[in-house]
Amino acid sequence: MHLGTSSGRARRRRLVGRGMELLATLASLLAVALLVIVIASVVKEGAPALSWDFFTKPPAPFGQTNGGIANAIVGTLLMTAMATVIAVPGGVLIAIYNVEFAPPQVAETVRLILNVLAGVPTIVIGIFIYGLLVVGSGQSAIAAAVALSIVMLPLVARATEEVLALVPSSLREAGLALGSTRSRTVIRIILPTAVGGIVTSAIVAVARAAGETAPILFTSSIVANVVSTDVHGALASIPLSIYTNSESPSVHDQQQAWAAALVLLAMVLVLSIVGRLLSLRTRRQIERMR
Amino acid sequence: MIAETPTPAPTLGRRRFRIGDAGLRILAGAAALGSVLLVALLAYKVVEEAWPAISEFGIAFLWGKEWNAVTNQFGALYLIWGTAFSSAVAVVIAAPVAIAIGLFLSELAPRALRAPVGALVELLAAIPSVVLGLWGIIVLGPFLQEHVEPWLAHWFGWIPFFSGDPSNVGLLPAAIVLTIMIIPIVASISRELFLSVPGELKQGSLALGSTRWEMVRNVAIPQVSAGLIAAIILGLARALGEAIAVSQVIGGGLNFSLSVFAPADTLAGRIASQYQGSTSDLQTASLAYLAVILLVMSLVANVCAQLIVRRIRRQMGTGH
Numbered sequence: 001m002h003l004g005t006s007s008g009r010a011r012r013r014r015l016v017g018r019g020m021e022l023l024a025t026l027a028s029l030l031a032v033a034l035l036v037i038v039i040a041s042v043v044k045e046g047a048p049a050l051s052w053d054f055f056t057k058p059p060a061p062f063g064q065t066n067g068g069i070a071n072a073i074v075g076t077l078l079m080t081a082m083a084t085v086i087a088v089p090g091g092v093l094i095a096i097y098n099v100e101f102a103p104p105q106v107a108e109t110v111r112l113i114l115n116v117l118a119g120v121p122t123i124v125i126g127i128f129i130y131g132l133l134v135v136g137s138g139q140s141a142i143a144a145a146v147a148l149s150i151v152m153l154p155l156v157a158r159a160t161e162e163v164l165a166l167v168p169s170s171l172r173e174a175g176l177a178l179g180s181t182r183s184r185t186v187i188r189i190i191l192p193t194a195v196g197g198i199v200t201s202a203i204v205a206v207a208r209a210a211g212e213t214a215p216i217l218f219t220s221s222i223v224a225n226v227v228s229t230d231v232h233g234a235l236a237s238i239p240l241s242i243y244t245n246s247e248s249p250s251v252h253d254q255q256q257a258w259a260a261a262l263v264l265l266a267m268v269l270v271l272s273i274v275g276r277l278l279s280l281r282t283r284r285q286i287e288r289m290r
Numbered sequence: 291m292i293a294e295t296p297t298p299a300p301t302l303g304r305r306r307f308r309i310g311d312a313g314l315r316i317l318a319g320a321a322a323l324g325s326v327l328l329v330a331l332l333a334y335k336v337v338e339e340a341w342p343a344i345s346e347f348g349i350a351f352l353w354g355k356e357w358n359a360v361t362n363q364f365g366a367l368y369l370i371w372g373t374a375f376s377s378a379v380a381v382v383i384a385a386p387v388a389i390a391i392g393l394f395l396s397e398l399a400p401r402a403l404r405a406p407v408g409a410l411v412e413l414l415a416a417i418p419s420v421v422l423g424l425w426g427i428i429v430l431g432p433f434l435q436e437h438v439e440p441w442l443a444h445w446f447g448w449i450p451f452f453s454g455d456p457s458n459v460g461l462l463p464a465a466i467v468l469t470i471m472i473i474p475i476v477a478s479i480s481r482e483l484f485l486s487v488p489g490e491l492k493q494g495s496l497a498l499g500s501t502r503w504e505m506v507r508n509v510a511i512p513q514v515s516a517g518l519i520a521a522i523i524l525g526l527a528r529a530l531g532e533a534i535a536v537s538q539v540i541g542g543g544l545n546f547s548l549s550v551f552a553p554a555d556t557l558a559g560r561i562a563s564q565y566q567g568s569t570s571d572l573q574t575a576s577l578a579y580l581a582v583i584l585l586v587m588s589l590v591a592n593v594c595a596q597l598i599v600r601r602i603r604r605q606m607g608t609g610h
Contacts, residue, residue: 013504014501016501017502017504020503021398021503024390024393024394024398025398028399031387031391031410031473031474032411034470035414035417038470042424090324090325093318094321094322094325097315097318097319098322101319102319102322110325112596114325115596116593117332119524119527119531119588119589119592120588121533121558121585122531123531123558123562124332124531124581124585125332127336127561127581131335131336131338131339132335135339150328150332154325157325182311182314183315184311211416211419211421213418213420214419214533214558214562239534242420242421243534246420246424246538247427258424264420265417265418269413272416276409276412
């Protein structure tokens with residue numbers, strides 16, 4: 001159509017535009033390709049080492065090869081569960097305060113502090129809990145759970161705050177107009193409306209905590225190769241077993257690391273995807289209320 | 291219905307509710323205050339742990355070159371260098387790629403593709419760093435050593451960055467692992483930023499005859515440039531503080547090398563790799579001193595990013 005009349009300059013502009021669009025598309029392809037490559041490597045190297053024994057037995061003594069990561073699975077489940085029990089109520093309360101009670105300036109400050117906390121390197125959180133709980137009384141799964149809960153807290157608080165802010169103010173006003181107090185409105189109306197979003201934020205935070213290595217390094221890393229549920233002592237964990245095995249020159253250890261990485265990656269990705277789908281649903285539900 | 295008679299004991303009920311009201315307010319306020327105190331306690335405790343090293347080496351720790359457990363002499367210079375170098379390389383690679391992804395997801399991609407591709411990019415951020423590190427040691431490192439580094443050395447060996455012998459551990463694999471970590475962070479913020487550019491501006495530019503790229507370059511990017519800088523700072527902060535994956539692939543070398551093939555080490559990486567091997571209290575305190583430096587870096591980066599974001603919000607609020 002206009003090709004015939006367009007000057008060289010116009011054609012060059014169009015070509016530059018096309019080229020840039022192509023580059024942006026390639027960048028997105030690159031990111032997706034990286035995700036696929038990492039997942040594919042983990043599946044390819046890890047899947048052959050998976051077996052019933054891998055899930056049900058602790059690591060084999062040195063030189064033997066039929067061990068598993070049962071102790072690490074138990075430890076990760078226990079530590080993540082304890083961290084969730086600390087971080088979710090704490091995070092939800094902070095979000096309630098910010099959205100429902102705090103003066104704007106105060107809420108803004110608390111938000112800033114939470115963002116700062118979210119930005120603290122997790123290894124520093126490990127050093128902090130090491131000094132607070134480990135020096136003197138020794139490593140324990142409890143100390144590791146506290147460290148993990150600090151990683152989770154800002155995630156839960158921020159995500160919950162976003163969902164609470166989505167709840168239409170008409171619901172709030174209706175509650176207050178019926179003579180309900182603010183707290184009662186929060187407990188009876190706002191929290192039930194937002195519960196899907198709160199669960200989502202918890203799931204995403206659990207996915208993050210389950211894969212964290214640095215906070216556990218100082219708090220629960222010197223462990224025996226037996227399945228234990230004693231949270232007063234150090235417990236093994238999947239991330240740490242990957243970390244130690246990955247540094248080993250032994251091919252068998254590396255294979256154990258890959259298999260453990262496959263288990264961890266599957267857990268984390270499934271949680272992330274479930275959290276994402278749930279969050280879309282909750283948002284849609286709340287938006288329909290408006 | 292409306293004129294229903296009040297129940298006999300309203301005062302008691304109402305009073306109980308009011309106590310409950312104060313209860314939740316206090317509990318929630320305490321949690322918020324707790325989070326503020328937690329950050330203060332964290333900073334205090336880490337400085338306290340580092341105190342023996344702070345009083346021994348003072349501020350000179352920052353430019354001390356030695357890290358020697360035998361002579362008990364510790365300094366952070368090479369680690370600061372390694373941290374700055376690896377993070378800088380990662381940001382230089384990640385920022386353009388991530389901003390391009392943000393553009394693709396907000397402006398270019400067909401609508402049906404936006405949500406799924408956006409979700410996949412965000413899933414990249416969900417990969418635990420220890421898994422990325424494992425992949426870095428066993429897959430990425432050897433691949434770079436055999437295929438990429440010899441090529442770089444052959445063609446670009448005259449640039450100091452690409453001098454020296456290819457190696458399976460070193461700064462390059464660390465920087466690439468960091469790049470993978472920060473791409474999703476910067477990409478998802480840039481996408482939000484580009485989506486926030488008012489449609490009238492974009493359409494106005496297109497109506498004046500701009501191509502889509504000219505619209506992006508002349509209208510969209512200038513409109514959100516402060517936000518993009520904040521996003522890059524947040525990505526940088528993530529790179530500075532990553533310990534696990536970096537310690538797995540960087541090789542633990544202490545030097546001032548400009549070569550990306552050479553082994554190096556970072557503040558966070560050193561803390562992670564010496565966690566159990568610490569032989570003296572002074573060494574443990576020195577590791578905590580490294581944590582103090584990291585904490586200050588991450589505080590500065592995050593507060594800067596926050597202030598930029600806050601200023602943008604205020605401008606957008608008053609701009610309408």
